[in-house]
Amino acid sequence: MAKERILVINPGSTSTKIALFQGEDLLFAETLHHSSQELGTCRRVIDQLPLRWRSLENFLQEKRIDLGSLAAVVGRGGVLAPVEGGTYIVNREMVTELREAPRGDHASNLGALLANEIATKVGIPAYIVDPVVVDELEPIARVSGMAGINRRSIFHALNQKAVARRAARELGRSYTEMNLLVAHLGGGISVGVHSNGRVIDVNNALDGDGPFSPERSGSVPVGDLVRLCFSGKLTEREIYRNIVGGGGLVGYLGSNDAREIEERINQGEEEARFYYEAMAYQIAKEIGAAATVVKGDVDAIVLTGGLAHSSMLTAWIRDRVSFLAPVLIYPGEGELEALVQGALRVLRGEEKAKVYSPGIKE
Numbered sequence: 001m002a003k004e005r006i007l008v009i010n011p012g013s014t015s016t017k018i019a020l021f022q023g024e025d026l027l028f029a030e031t032l033h034h035s036s037q038e039l040g041t042c043r044r045v046i047d048q049l050p051l052r053w054r055s056l057e058n059f060l061q062e063k064r065i066d067l068g069s070l071a072a073v074v075g076r077g078g079v080l081a082p083v084e085g086g087t088y089i090v091n092r093e094m095v096t097e098l099r100e101a102p103r104g105d106h107a108s109n110l111g112a113l114l115a116n117e118i119a120t121k122v123g124i125p126a127y128i129v130d131p132v133v134v135d136e137l138e139p140i141a142r143v144s145g146m147a148g149i150n151r152r153s154i155f156h157a158l159n160q161k162a163v164a165r166r167a168a169r170e171l172g173r174s175y176t177e178m179n180l181l182v183a184h185l186g187g188g189i190s191v192g193v194h195s196n197g198r199v200i201d202v203n204n205a206l207d208g209d210g211p212f213s214p215e216r217s218g219s220v221p222v223g224d225l226v227r228l229c230f231s232g233k234l235t236e237r238e239i240y241r242n243i244v245g246g247g248g249l250v251g252y253l254g255s256n257d258a259r260e261i262e263e264r265i266n267q268g269e270e271e272a273r274f275y276y277e278a279m280a281y282q283i284a285k286e287i288g289a290a291a292t293v294v295k296g297d298v299d300a301i302v303l304t305g306g307l308a309h310s311s312m313l314t315a316w317i318r319d320r321v322s323f324l325a326p327v328l329i330y331p332g333e334g335e336l337e338a339l340v341q342g343a344l345r346v347l348r349g350e351e352k353a354k355v356y357s358p359g360i361k362e
Helices: 036-040 045-062 092-100 109-122 157-170 222-229 236-243 248-253 258-266 270-294 311-321 335-347
Strands: 005-011 015-022 025-033 072-076 087-089 126-129 179-185 189-195 198-202 300-305 327-331
Touching (some): 015 335, 025 045, 036 045, 045 109, 072 335, 092 109, 157 179, 157 189, 157 300, 157 327, 198 270, 258 270, 300 311, 311 327
Parallel strands (some): 300 327
Antiparallel strands (some): 179 189, 189 198
């Protein structure tokens, strides 16, 4: 078997997660924190690249990581043109687009760029896996009901794809031959319909579409929202804040921390229980609607993400949807593991690395 030592890089808004794997085995994982003073000097995300690279380089030297021992480097995918799911080799077109960031200035854009810095030094491939812009929607799923506005595919593709493959393996089936409904439960909530290896329908979790979540409003009554927009009471920024960041449980209960809310429920707070259960209700309703996409032919329902650690929440969801199919629960996001698995599938010849071209799905 080919050398399988892989370095994984996952940039966040104020940190960079680093992990070294030997095959599927995690050798170490570390989080490099970046101070607000450092980041405050950067006008754009790309301006952070030199300081993040210095921090990464220093860390690798301290750990005495022999870059020549690596088979590949894999980074978190950024805001690119819509692409099909899979593992993409970092090429010149991708690097250029992530540096210019015409589609969005986000910390995840730095994942491929940092990976490419290392890969170029030692002559090994750099990859990204299932970025947030994975778009495999069927044409009918894009129809919004208002001409000129299409539904978009922006969701937790990396984790959704990873747990869907895991569920298929544990059920002794092939991911490309199953219908799975996957609900990522986190700060944002996305429910994807995985049919024969493609996510053919999913709510736009970035903009708060679908169920409400710990900090997003979900789909709200359109007429009331329009009237609020033109009431003069709130600015555009304030309205959007009510949708993303200040909506959902934050808006109702003043907290996006499920552990705190469950503690309040356990102490007898009925309001906390009501809204927490209402979130489970909306998630279950979204799963039920998703089942119609495959005409009820559902092999399994998968619950994942940070909130899947909550037995209270998942029990409420399971109670409403288990009549559709078996419910599997894989708590956590597992981003580092999902990234390394994508690289391993290519190194082992199970998949062919895809080539990114802006605006063209491979």
